[in-house]
Amino acid sequence: MEILKRHATSVVALAITAVALLVGCGPAGTALQPLRPSSWQVIAGSSSQQEALQALQFFPATITINAGDTVTWTFPAGEPHTVTFLGSGQATPPPATDPSDADPAGGSTYDGSTYTSSGFLLMGKSYSLTFTKPGTYPYYCLIHMPEMEGTVVVQPAGYTYPATQAIYSAQAQAGIAADLNSASSALTLFPYVSGGPHLVAGISPGLATGTPAPSTVLRFLDGPSLSATAVTVAVGTTVTWTNLSNNEPHTVTFPPVGQTPPPTLSPFSPPSGGSSYDGTTLTNSGVLWPGASYSLTFTKAGTYTYYCLFHDDEGHIGTVNVGGTPV
Ligand SMILES: [Cu+2]
The missing domain is CATH 2.60.40.420 (Cupredoxins -  blue copper proteins)
Known part of the structure; x- marks a missing residue:
C-alpha cells in the first residue's frame, strides 16, 4: 500500500512537471528557460601596437538574446566607435560626416521604434541597452559602416539561447585576433x-x-x-x-x-x-x-x-x- 501511494505521488509530480514545461514553452523544439533576464557582452572594435592596428567590427557581430535581456558593449580601442540602432521607418543611419553622430541618443531600452545611439565611445567606456521586444535589430558604428555593423536578434522571453556567452566570447577573441593579424599583414602591401x-x-x-x-x-x-x-x-x-x-x-x-x-x-x-x-x-x-x-x-x-x-x-x-x- 505504501509503495502504491508513493507511486501515485510520483505520477502526480511528473504530470505537474509536464504541465509546467508546456505552459512555458514557445514553438515546438524550444525548452523552458528561467525567465530571469540575462546580460550579454559584445566588444566594439579592438586595437594593438599602441593603436596602430585597429580591428573594425563588433565581436561577435550577431548575438541572440531574449526579450528583457541586456547587452553591454565595451569599447577598448583608442579609435572611437558608436552603437547605433535606427528608429522605425528610418532607412539608413546618418552619414559619418554628421556632427551629431558624436552625441548619445535615446534611453537605456530599445524596442525598434526610436533612434538610439551610444555616441562616440572609446578607451574602455561601455554602453548598455535592454531589449524589450522580440525582433531582429541591425546596428551600426556611424564612423565605420559598412564594415562595422552588427545584429541583435531578440527572441521572446523564455526561449532557448542558441549560444552561451562563453561561445560568443571565444568567437570575439578569434575575430579580434584575425582582424589585427590582417591589419599587420597589410603592411606587406x-x-x-x-x-x-x-x-x-x-x-x-x-x-x-x-x-x-x-x-x-x-x-x-x-x-x-x-x-x-x-x-x-x-x-x-x-x-x-x-x-x-x-x-x-x-x-x-x-x-x-x-x-x-x-x-x-x-x-x-x-x-x-x-x-x-x-x-x-x-x-x-x-x-x-x-x-x-x-x-x-x-x-x-x-x-x-x-x-x-x-x-x-x-x-x-x-x-x-x-x-x-x-x-
Ligand atoms: Cu589618420
Missing part, C-alpha cells in the same frame, strides 16, 4: 620604394579599393613596418602621401615648428598653407579620403613633426627630416 619620398598616410587590407576592410593601420609609413614613421629627404624634395586604406580618412597636417595642431582645427578643415613648407606656416592637406594623395615640397632644412587630425591621439604622427643624414 606597401607599394612604394622604402625610404621615401612616396609615403602612405594609412594602409589597410585591399589597399584603397574594394569593400572596406574590417581592419586598418593608422600610421604614416615610408616602408612596410610600423616603425617606419620618419622619412629623411634632401632640401627641395617633394614628398607625397597616399591614403592606401579603404576604410579611414586621414589628414597630413604640419603645424609651425614647435607647435601642435590647434585643438579647434577640425579634421574636416579644408586644405590650407599651400604646396610648400618651411616650418613657419600651418599647412594642412584637408581630408584625404581612401585613394587620395597629397604632396608638399620642403624648402628648408629641419625636423618637422606632422599629424593626422583624425588619429593623432592614436599615435598617427610622423616626422620628416629635411636635409639630414638619411636613415
Whole structure:
C-alpha cells in the first residue's frame, strides 16, 4: 500500500512537471528557460601596437538574446566607435560626416521604434541597452559602416539561447585576433620604394579599393613596418602621401615648428598653407579620403613633426627630416 501511494505521488509530480514545461514553452523544439533576464557582452572594435592596428567590427557581430535581456558593449580601442540602432521607418543611419553622430541618443531600452545611439565611445567606456521586444535589430558604428555593423536578434522571453556567452566570447577573441593579424599583414602591401619620398598616410587590407576592410593601420609609413614613421629627404624634395586604406580618412597636417595642431582645427578643415613648407606656416592637406594623395615640397632644412587630425591621439604622427643624414 505504501509503495502504491508513493507511486501515485510520483505520477502526480511528473504530470505537474509536464504541465509546467508546456505552459512555458514557445514553438515546438524550444525548452523552458528561467525567465530571469540575462546580460550579454559584445566588444566594439579592438586595437594593438599602441593603436596602430585597429580591428573594425563588433565581436561577435550577431548575438541572440531574449526579450528583457541586456547587452553591454565595451569599447577598448583608442579609435572611437558608436552603437547605433535606427528608429522605425528610418532607412539608413546618418552619414559619418554628421556632427551629431558624436552625441548619445535615446534611453537605456530599445524596442525598434526610436533612434538610439551610444555616441562616440572609446578607451574602455561601455554602453548598455535592454531589449524589450522580440525582433531582429541591425546596428551600426556611424564612423565605420559598412564594415562595422552588427545584429541583435531578440527572441521572446523564455526561449532557448542558441549560444552561451562563453561561445560568443571565444568567437570575439578569434575575430579580434584575425582582424589585427590582417591589419599587420597589410603592411606587406606597401607599394612604394622604402625610404621615401612616396609615403602612405594609412594602409589597410585591399589597399584603397574594394569593400572596406574590417581592419586598418593608422600610421604614416615610408616602408612596410610600423616603425617606419620618419622619412629623411634632401632640401627641395617633394614628398607625397597616399591614403592606401579603404576604410579611414586621414589628414597630413604640419603645424609651425614647435607647435601642435590647434585643438579647434577640425579634421574636416579644408586644405590650407599651400604646396610648400618651411616650418613657419600651418599647412594642412584637408581630408584625404581612401585613394587620395597629397604632396608638399620642403624648402628648408629641419625636423618637422606632422599629424593626422583624425588619429593623432592614436599615435598617427610622423616626422620628416629635411636635409639630414638619411636613415
Ligand atoms: Cu589618420
